[in-house]
Structure formats: structure tokens, C-alpha cells
Amino acid sequence: MDLKSNHTSPVLTDTSTLNNTRLGIHSALLPYAHNASAFSPTLFLTIPRKRPSTLDDVRSSLFDAMKSSSPTHNILTKEFNTDPTSSDVDISYRNWTFKYPSALASFEQIANNAKGKKIALFLDYDGTLSPIVDNPDLAFMSNAMRTTVSNVAQYFPTAIISGRSRDKVYEFVGLSELYYAGSHGMDIMGPVRTSSSEYTNCIRSTDKQGKEVNLFQPASEFLPMIEEVLESLIEITKDIPGAKVENNKFCVSVHYRNVDEKSWASVGQSVEEILKEYPRLRLTHGRKVLEVRPILDWHKGKAVEFLLESLGLMDCEDVLPIYVGDDRTDEDAFKVLREGNRGFGIIVSSAPKESNAFYSLRDPSEVMEFLKTLAMWKKNSEL
Secondary structure (H helix, E strand, O other), X not given: OOEOOOOOOEEXXXXXXXXXXXXXXXXXXXXOOOOOOOOOOOOEEEOOOOXXXXXXXXXXXXXXXXXXXXOOOOOOOHHHOOOOOHHHHHHHHHHHHHHOOEOXXXXXXXXHHHOOOXXXXXXXXXXXXXXXXXXXXXOOOOHHHHHHHHHHOOOOOEEEEOOOOHHHHHHHHOOOOOEEEXXXXXXXXXXXXXXXXXXXXXXXXXOOOOOEEEEEOOOHHHHHHHHHHHHHHHXXXXXXXXXXXXXXXXXXXXXXXXXXXXXXXXXXXXXXXXXXXXXXXXXXXXXXXXXXXXXXXOOHHHHHHHHHHHOOOOOOOOEEEEEEEOOHHHHXXXXXXXXXXXXXXXXXXXXXXXXOOOEEEOOHHHHHHHHHHHHHHHHHHOO
């Protein structure tokens, strides 16, 4: 697959039709259907050098968008089961799981779909392998989770795809047997490619253990611009108590988890003010975080495809990719797998929300249980 940017942002399109029964899941069992599309290396578009209309509307809707992506009210989890409305919340969550069944409760179905196939496992980090915490620098995964991820990686090729910088997420995880993609997939260190095709900005390198790897950074031309914006955002938010600006190499995250809600608008307006000078950058929303990213058609879904191809598993009928994540940026990966019927996503959430995933897990503890079950299933199947 070839990405030729010529200093423009690559956009990949394809109108080919895929087999809708590839997963062995009858269409009537799918939560809802999408028009099938697949990844093609042959069709390209060029994004014009202007900011999309969604950014033009940010001023009037930014605060509402921040609130909707960062709910602080009426979200109850297991820890709040003494609240008088907890039974209503439990009912709402149970109803939600009819559409997004528990991956633990549905494991037999997952295992049946995986028979005779090679599983490739993709995992988000924050909120999936580690809990969401007030200070993003302290989002450590437990030793038990690390052991579990290391164990499952013995049976399946496993990658971490995070919005964090690749170096930072590697420091948190600390497992050399995994593949890592940081900056929402814009900084990937993966296996040496088995395909003859080449990507622009893909170079041979070595990891910290001296193993030969491929380093792919499709947004490398944006790095000086991102560094400028980082410095500007640090300066403009320094007087907003609780605001934290994080350098994630090819994107900048502005956290407002510890900011008083009355000051959220100030955070958003500060970011918007900086972005006026950078029409090639865009603003996206996460869980109590604003993220400044390049206008580039590259995301976690494309990172999944890149890694699958690097592993020699792209467009193979006997491959089943599984992606586990909790954030709206993971929806790009869920969508890629769903639209191609090539695999499925598992949304990690303790509150009902719309998703392109097939299954659900409530929290990182259930993620760990699922990974343990998956590894045990594979081990027993080899006996």
C-alpha cells in the first residue's frame, strides 16, 4: 500500500464491496448495519489547505461540545449503587447491553467466530488498560494488568494504540513484545513489513532492544507547527487553574479535568484563539481533554490497517482483529473493523453511549478479565 503525500495530506477512499458474512455473524445479529467499504491503496484525494466548516462553528458550540464529551452529571457506576436513582441507571445500562453485549458474557460467541482464525489484538491505553485519573502523568497500569497483557501477547500479535506520545505509552506499559502507536496512530513502531509496497515517511529503525522495526510517522511535516502550538498553549493557559497541556508529539492535549466547570469556556476559547493562526490544524474532543491535531486523514483505524499489513494479516479471510477502547477516538478503529466486517470493536464504558463497537466491557477490570479469558481459551485450544 502506498501513501504519496507530496507535502499534502493523504486521503484514502475505496468503494469496493466486502463479504458481509466474513465474521460468521449473521446480519440480523449485528446491532446495526453500515454500508461496507474497504481500504484501497489506489485512490487518493487531497485535502485543501483550509479549515473545515466544523471548526468555523466551534465558537458557538465549543462549551456544549466540551460538556457532552465530558459528562459530569448523572453518570453512575458500580461505586454509586447507593444512590436512589441507581436502579434506573442499572436498567439503562442493561438495556444498552442488548445492543452492545458484554464481551465476557458473549465470549462463547466470540470464540466460535475466532475458530480457525488468527486473532490480532489492538488495545487503547487510558480508560482501557489503566483507569482514568485526575493527573494524566499518573495513569499507571497495575502490575496485574501488565502481566495479563504480556501473557495474551504470547498468543496473539498485540499493539497499543493511544493518543499519548509513543514514548510515553511505552514507559507506562513497559512491554517490549508489543507494538506501539502513539499520537492517535500518527507515530507507529511496528514490525518490518512483509509487503513490497511502501509508505511515505516510513523508515527502518531499531527499537530499544536493538530489534529492527518500521517507524511510520505520516504527520512528520507537521512537527514544527505542533511544537509552536504547544508553546503557545502552555503560555495562554498558564493562568487557568487546573489546566494542563500535554505534549503528545504529533498532537497536543489540553486537559481540563481539574478545571472548575465555570472556566471550561475559557479553556476552549484559549485553544480556539491559538488555532486561528493554524488552519492546517483541527480541534477534537476527548474525555475532559481538547486535542489539537493535524488535518490529516490518518487515525486509529488507519493505524490498525497499517499494523495488519505490516504483520502480513491484511485482507486475509482467516484473520480476526479485535480492538478494545473507551474513547471517541477509538470509534475510528471500531468503524474500520465494522464496515469491512473484518473484525470487531469492544467499547469500554460504564455508561450507555452510541458506538461502532460490537461488544462492551464496563471498565479496565473487565478488560483484564476478558484478556485472561482470551489467553486461556487459546492455550486450551492448543492442547
